Amino acid sequence: MPTIAVPRDALFEALGKTYTDEEFDELCFDFGIELDEVTSEKEMLIREMGEEKAEANDQKASEQVIYKIDIPANRYDLLCMEGLVRGLLVFLRKIEAPVYKAVLPSRPHRLLVKPATAQVRPFVVAAILRNIAFTQASYNSFIDLQDKLHQNIGRKRSLVAIGTHDLDTLKGPFTYEALPPEQIKFVPLNQTREFTAVELMDLYSKDSHIRHYLHIIQDKPVYPVIYDKNRVVLSMPPIINGDHSKISLSTRNVLIECTATDLKKAKIVLDTLVTMFSEYCETPYTAECVEVVRADGMVEKYPELRYRNEVVTVCDINRGVGINEGAESIAKLLTKMCLRSQVIEGGKSIKIEIPPTRADVLHGCDIMEDVAIAYGFNNITMTLPKTSCVAKQLPVNKLSDQLREGVAQAGFTEALTFALCSRDDVSVRLRKELATIPAVHISNPKTLEFQVARTTLLPGVTKDDIGQQEHAPPDEAV
Numbered sequence: 001m002p003t004i005a006v007p008r009d010a011l012f013e014a015l016g017k018t019y020t021d022e023e024f025d026e027l028c029f030d031f032g033i034e035l036d037e038v039t040s041e042k043e044m045l046i047r048e049m050g051e052e053k054a055e056a057n058d059q060k061a062s063e064q065v066i067y068k069i070d071i072p073a074n075r076y077d078l079l080c081m082e083g084l085v086r087g088l089l090v091f092l093r094k095i096e097a098p099v100y101k102a103v104l105p106s107r108p109h110r111l112l113v114k115p116a117t118a119q120v121r122p123f124v125v126a127a128i129l130r131n132i133a134f135t136q137a138s139y140n141s142f143i144d145l146q147d148k149l150h151q152n153i154g155r156k157r158s159l160v161a162i163g164t165h166d167l168d169t170l171k172g173p174f175t176y177e178a179l180p181p182e183q184i185k186f187v188p189l190n191q192t193r194e195f196t197a198v199e200l201m202d203l204y205s206k207d208s209h210i211r212h213y214l215h216i217i218q219d220k221p222v223y224p225v226i227y228d229k230n231r232v233v234l235s236m237p238p239i240i241n242g243d244h245s246k247i248s249l250s251t252r253n254v255l256i257e258c259t260a261t262d263l264k265k266a267k268i269v270l271d272t273l274v275t276m277f278s279e280y281c282e283t284p285y286t287a288e289c290v291e292v293v294r295a296d297g298m299v300e301k302y303p304e305l306r307y308r309n310e311v312v313t314v315c316d317i318n319r320g321v322g323i324n325e326g327a328e329s330i331a332k333l334l335t336k337m338c339l340r341s342q343v344i345e346g347g348k349s350i351k352i353e354i355p356p357t358r359a360d361v362l363h364g365c366d367i368m369e370d371v372a373i374a375y376g377f378n379n380i381t382m383t384l385p386k387t388s389c390v391a392k393q394l395p396v397n398k399l400s401d402q403l404r405e406g407v408a409q410a411g412f413t414e415a416l417t418f419a420l421c422s423r424d425d426v427s428v429r430l431r432k433e434l435a436t437i438p439a440v441h442i443s444n445p446k447t448l449e450f451q452v453a454r455t456t457l458l459p460g461v462t463k464d465d466i467g468q469q470e471h472a473p474p475d476e477a478v
Helices: 008-015 021-031 041-049 051-056 081-091 115-119 136-151 197-204 210-216 263-280 314-321 327-336 364-375 395-409 458-470
Strands: 003-007 034-040 065-070 101-103 110-113 123-129 160-166 174-179 223-227 233-236 254-260 286-293 299-302 308-313 341-344 349-354
Touching: 003 008, 003 081, 003 136, 008 065, 008 081, 021 034, 021 081, 034 041, 081 136, 081 263, 081 327, 110 123, 115 174, 123 263, 123 299, 136 160, 136 263, 160 233, 160 263, 197 210, 223 254, 233 254, 254 263, 263 286, 308 314, 308 364, 314 327, 314 349, 314 364, 327 341, 327 349, 327 364
Parallel strands: 101 286, 110 174, 110 286
Antiparallel strands: 003 065, 034 065, 123 254, 123 286, 160 254, 174 223, 223 233, 286 299, 308 349, 341 349
């Protein structure tokens, strides 16, 4: 589950009420999220940098109380302070869920897609936040949400990469191209001189943050790049933005572009950014459309901010959740979860409006889950199942247990080892080349001990023996 860190006092001010830690913990539980930790900026800095370095940077951190809150991985609308506050206020019935609008101006900006982008990163969507007013807190939240979306739905930028730009420093129309790396040259973010794309790959190979994304395009024959009318580089996704169009607290018009290998996820990311931060625009909850001209000439307008309707019967909801509520009551519960609902068919069904912020709602089961959250899991009456079932052991399990017992009585020792092991376990320690081992590799292993699925029992057995030898007394060591 992703975790967001929000200042407690700012959160309470936005909610219009002060809570104790226990009260806020209960509110989070009722809303389907979890207060993971109560800490401070100073404590967080010590964890990240160590005590000595933190003391040297002590003036940068304060004793301000920070709430670290666990958010469900599919609730992208709660990954920032703005979305969390909005969701809680609607849940507490203090405000109604806002209506988001995409406005198409008489002369919209255009983003032209070149055919060569299909070789590396084929999709792009864009939108504009007009007359936005940033504060330091909202600016930091804007940047932080982008990072959360990169790591979460964007799968570390491999599926979706976000670029945000000061529109007033650029001139449309824009073009999304793919060129050989030696032909791309620009001043990257927070640098003072121009680099070619080849030089950038070398520069950022030692960067603790950006180096993790280089592999996405490094071996491609062409790199994606976005230009404005004057051939000013906006970004080279998914690596780095250009310094020319970087946003700041004084930025008034923000151009958001999302390049992707998955168009659906790009739309979700764009809608999430727009809906979360359009509240700071001169006309709240409104975004300006950008026309994206595809390589085949088709013109599409983004953001879509599409609303759709789902119909679920009252009977199905009550049976699925385990409650017995009327249609009006269920409609009110769903409205608390930012899902505007109305009773239809004489109280037999409910029509639910799914907003662009709720990309997690895919079908009726997701709607039932929101009913259960709003109703309160602790308020659902525990009942015995109406169907009586007699459990018994599967024949194959019964046979294996009998064989295991007989083999053990014959003097053999059973080996119970992990299904995962390290790459060295199946190659180096067995004196084999890893390339010749038909092992299934884990793409993002959490530890060095669990990198591949074992191809033989031998590594696990010998490793256990080695571990016992290492911890044996000296006079018993082999």
